[in-house]
Amino acid sequence: MFSLGLTSLLVRRNLIFVLMSLEVMLNAAGLAFVVAGSRWHQADGQVVFLFILAMAAAEVSVGLALVVQIYRRFRGLDVDKLSGMRG
Amino acid sequence: MELVFYIAGAVAVISTGLMLTRLNVVHALLYLIVSLLGVAVVFYVLGAPFVAALEVIIYAGAIMVLFVFVVMMLNLGAHEVQMEKQWLTPGIWIGPVLLASILIIEVFCLMRGTAPDLSTDASGPKQVGVALFGHYLIGVELASMLLLAGLVGAYHLGAHETRKPEIQHDTNTDERRTAASGNLVLAGTDQSSRTS
DSSP states (O other): OOHHHHHHHOOOOOOHHHHHHHHHHHHHHHHHHHHHHHTTSSHHHHHHHHHHHHHHHHHHHHHHHHHHHHHHHHSOOOOOGGGOOOO | OOOHHHHHHHHHHHHHHHHHHHHSSHHHHHHHHHHHHHHHHHHHHHHHHHHHIIIIIIIIIIHHHHHHHHHHHTTTTTTHHHHHHTTTOOOGHHHHHHHHHHHHHHHHHHHHHHOOSSSSTTTHHHHHHHHHTTTTHHHHHHHHHHHHHHHHHHHHHHHHHHHHHHHHHHHHHHHHHHHHOOOOHHHHHOOOOOOO
């Protein structure tokens, strides 16, 4: 699942899809933590998953606000259009 | 229990793959929700029901609502109604509904069977809470600071651009009204000086 999300992050050029694939990657990392925690019967895996959840919530709120701002400026969600953003 | 785990994992992976290949954002969101629910069932089978509930509530509830709001905000156009009609054709629902019904059947099978015994397991909700607020207390504080920063940042980015054009527009119209000396028709036809 992590590799699926990474591939999509590199392939897609729509900003919303980029954010969704970031969510998938974070989710896959959290899944790995929980699986490891249940394998060795430790509670630490679930604690780390909670941290990942909070970080994903903060990241997606800021990211979507940026998406709205970019859509207002550039009238589109193409990442290639933003490559001229220098200085 | 093993079979349920593998089926839920397969549902999650398949729906993620389908999500990444959709061209429409709303269809991709449907598959993403199914994927998150599949991961939640995997968590439940692994003996982490607290994390499964949090996954459903926060990911499939809050974050998906944010995505849907932004998608709806970005699609404010003249062809919106036609586009929604196109999105809501019944053929689209078959894939996510099929995958989600597999998950529901699994959950019912789990409910009829014996619940996973949490009292002897070392990773129940109580142990998670003790570790979270005992050993990882500084992490909790850092997460709260991060959430606060995210909240303020999202508010700043979202509210900055909407307020400025309105003020500018108001002052422009007032200026033009005084410049046209009360003639409102003349003030309204002056399109060249408007900056929007």
